[in-house]
Amino acid sequence: MGPTRAQFIQYAPAALAVAAAAAGPWSALAAGAAGAGAWAIHASAPVLRSLIACGITATGCGIAAHQVLASGMNPLFALGLAVPAGAAALAHHRNTAEQFPALPATTATAGSGLSSQAQLIMAWWTEFICGPTKTEGRKLIQPGAELAQLAFDIGDDHMSFTGIITLPQGQQVRVKAADIAAVYGIPVSQVEMGDPKHFAPNALPVLVHLKKAAAAPQIAVGAPTTPEELWAAHVAIPEGAMPGTTLALTRYNGPLDWEGVATRDRRAIGTVNIQDLAGNLDLSTIQIALAPTDKPSQMGVRVMKEHALMHGTMLSSVADELAMDARGYVRLGTYIDANAALVPLAQPGSGARHLYLVGGSRSGKSGVLEQVLLSAHKSRIAVILASPQAGTIAGAGLAAYCGDGLDEAMGALRLAYALMLDREARYRSPSFPFTDPLIAFVIDEAHMLLVVSSPYHAEAKAIVEQLTRRSLKRGIGVVLATQTPLAEDLGNSSVIRSQLLIGGGAVFLRCAKGQGSLVGANAVQGAEGIDLSMIPDSWPGQAQKVAVRDMTGLDTTAAAKPEDGTFGLGYLLTPGSQAVQFRSLHLDVPPASLAGDPTPVAVEDCEAWRHRDAIAQTPVVDKRGKNMIGSLADLLAAAQQGPPATEQQRAATSPPGPAGPAAPTDGQELIKPRILELLREQSIPMTAETIARKLGTSAKNIKPRLTELKKRDEITNENGLWKAA
Structure with a gap:
């Protein structure tokens, strides 16, 4: 040798x-x-x-x-x-x-014995780490720490070896990654050692990259790239909009017209800021649409050179398609994938459905309500309309009852509540289909009635809460529209919004900046992370067209086109699904001209409907807004007495003289509806003492009223236990 x-x-x-x-x-x-x-x-x-x-x-x-x-x-x-x-x-x-030869790049030889790489690696390991060293006076890193089970991974652009640092039983490995890196002249980052917690103290695996493959070159800024490369360079990086994700294309028609699925390995993607994503891809927010999938680790992405819904869908050609189908759904617009966007107005065999509508000024909210009125008319659904802001709904003529203005809108709320009480009295155990028509109770600009500053705040909040809770199985659905998704617009009532979302669909259109976020306290399941203020008010380039437009010769009589603005563009959320971008149908003519027969669908002939004018003027709660009239008989009695007189009116009309017997307080007058409501909501019988404790009064006040309610056959008593009939 x-x-x-x-x-x-x-x-x-x-x-x-x-x-x-x-x-x-x-x-x-x-x-x-x-x-x-x-x-x-x-x-x-x-x-x-x-x-x-x-x-x-x-x-x-x-x-x-x-x-x-x-x-x-x-x-x-x-x-x-x-x-x-x-x-x-x-x-x-x-x-x-003092010098050490470079590692040879030849591969390991087969057969017995060590290859040249193994000989050299072991020689360095022995000389500097474990010994015995041939250099006099050299200080070893840890004597006896031998390298066992040596294995290689050698390629054209990389070379590494693995082994196990072993010591006699009872000793602990003290060799560090920095020590190994210094011996072999490589960066510390190229030495990977096992976690001592997961291995024996005297046997620790180690992986040493003597030569690491060069990292993939960064994509040059401004250079033409594929969507996958662009995604990896700007979106998937730690400071990108969707860090740690990879993009797989499902359709590609050019750099500005493609669809794909972003996936994060075994982790949820979570909330995506669409503005950050648009900045990463160098696009406007209107050119990007996100579609959450059933898997939290995936998100559908669509990039559009021209928005798929920019030109909209005209309503006049599909008016006959707006009637409710056999499942209770009506067409409200078009999804981003060109499929029809459907929402439920009824649930055959179970009653009606709710609809929650959010949209600011010039967002297309009124247009959606007009479509709902037209669909209800085509489906033979009676409509009660409450419009606090007078003269805003073009299809008001299709409603059987229209409360136009703040006071009249409050009257419509009272009438809807009375109809629910009437049907509860007539349909103790309702069996569908109803002989009476379904009713859609539409409340436009509901915040004008529900906000704390409204003069009708307490009464409107109490009525809407009861309607959203109890009206569906009586065939009455609530269509409630506000300008923002904020809790303040719903009177700070979590009950109203939760019941609306549980009982039907939701439409989210553009809102003012800072008022459209659906996160935090305003979070909606299925619409996580959406900010409605990010929907622009115009399509890309429209503002510039207006800025440079020559006004001479402009046709001022031309009708507005769908592409002139983004009204009707938003998100549609149906029960059990994710919010998907859609656009409502475009109205080119008033809905009354599309209705065919403009005669409104009538409400059934019943006590509440016959006394609708008196009921509309009768408050259904006391001054504190806590005690509601709980039965139709009590409501009709209060309506016959007329609206309550003010303190000044009572002082002016009462004759002087000795005071008569004290009139009962509001709490005593309206305690029977509270008893009836409590027994209906609770599924278990209760004693008079339990009822008194729950209502915050004494049993002496409760027992006489229980007797009166029993005479009306509204409650029953079995062995001292009271329950609703």
């Missing part, structure tokens, strides 16, 4: 020195041959410099010795010249003792 590369580099100068003393000038040729050999085996620069210096010294000594012998001088002088040559060889040996 011949000498190794390290041995050749170390001992070639010694042979060179001997040759210099014997061969004289021929030693120059030997020095050149040794240098060429060292270069051929890829010796390091310090080794080459040391070898060249040693060769020059040895050559000079050889020439001088040759001249001494040729001149006939004493041979001892020539022998003395060998001392500098030997000193040069010893200095070279010491220099190379």
Whole structure:
């Protein structure tokens, strides 16, 4: 077996020195041959410099010795010249003792024994880490920490080895990643050590990347790229809109017209800021549509050069399609994928459905309500309309009862409540289909009645809460429209919105900036992370067209086109699904002209309907807004007495004289509806004392009224336990 590369580099100068003393000038040729050999085996620069210096010294000594012998001088002088040559060889040996040859790039050889890589790696490991070292005075990192089970992974652009640092039983591995990196001359980041908590203290696995594959080059800014590359470079990075995701295209028609699915490995994507995503992709927000999937780790993405709903869908050509189908759904618009957007107005066999509508000024909210009125008319559903802001609904003529204005709208709320009480009295155990028509109770600008500053706040809140809770199975659905999704617009009532969303669908249109967020306290299940203020009021480029438009010769009689604005563009949420971007149908003519027969669908002939005018003027709660009239009989009695007089009116009309018996308080007058409501809501019978405790009064006040309600057959008593009939 011949000498190794390290041995050749170390001992070639010694042979060179001997040759210099014997061969004289021929030693120059030997020095050149040794240098060429060292270069051929890829010796390091310090080794080459040391070898060249040693060769020059040895050559000079050889020439001088040759001249001494040729001149006939004493041979001892020539022998003395060998001392500098030997000193040069010893200095070279010491220099190379501190240098280590580079790892060869050849692959590991098969068969028994260690390959050249394994020999060199083990030599370094022994020399610096575990010992025994051949260098006198060297301090080892941890004596005895041997490297076992050595394995390689070698490719054209990478090279690594793995092993297990082992120690005798009872000892603990103290070798650190920084120690290994220093030994092999690599960055600490290329050394991966196992977690000591998961392995034995005396056996710790290690992975060392001697040569790591170069990282993928960054995409040049401004260079043409595929959507996947653009996504990886700007969206999936830690500071991007959807960090850690990958994009898989499902359709590609160009860099500005594609669809795909973003996926994050085993983690939920969560809320996506669409403005950040538009900035990452260098697009406007209107060009991007997100579609959540059933998997929280995936999100559908669509990029549009021109928005798919920009030109809208005209209503006049599909008026006959607006009638309710057999499942109770009506068409409200068109989804982003061109499919019909349907919402339920009824549930055959179970009653009606609610609809929650949110949209600011010029968002298309009134247009959606007009479509609802037209669909209800086509479906033979009676409509009661409450419009606090007078004259805003073009299809008001299709309603059987219209409360136009703040006071009249409050009257419509009272009438809807009375109709519910009437049907509850007539349909104790309702069996569908109803012989009476379904009723859609539409409340436009509901915040004008429900906000705390409204004069009808307490009464309107109490009525709407009861309607959303109890009216569906009596065939009365609530269509409630507000300008924002904020809780303040619903009178700070969590009951109203939760019941609306549980009992039907929701339509979300553009809102004012800062008022359209559906997160936090305004979060809606299925519409997480949506901010309605991000829906722009115009399509891309429309503002610039207006800015540079030449007004001369402009046709001022031309009708507005759907692409002139984004009204009707928003999100539709149906029960059990995710909110999907859609656009409502475009009205080019008033809905009354599309109705065919404009005669409103009539409400059934019943006590509440016959006394509708008196009921509309009768408050159904007391001054505190806590006690509601709970039966139709009590409501009709209160309506016959007329609206309550004010304090000034009572003072002006009451004759002077001794005071008569004190009139009962509001709490005593309206305690029977509270008893009836409590027994209807509770499914278990209760004693009079339990009822009194729940209502915050004494049993002495409760028992006489329980007797009165029993005479009306509204409640029953079995062994002292009271329950609703």
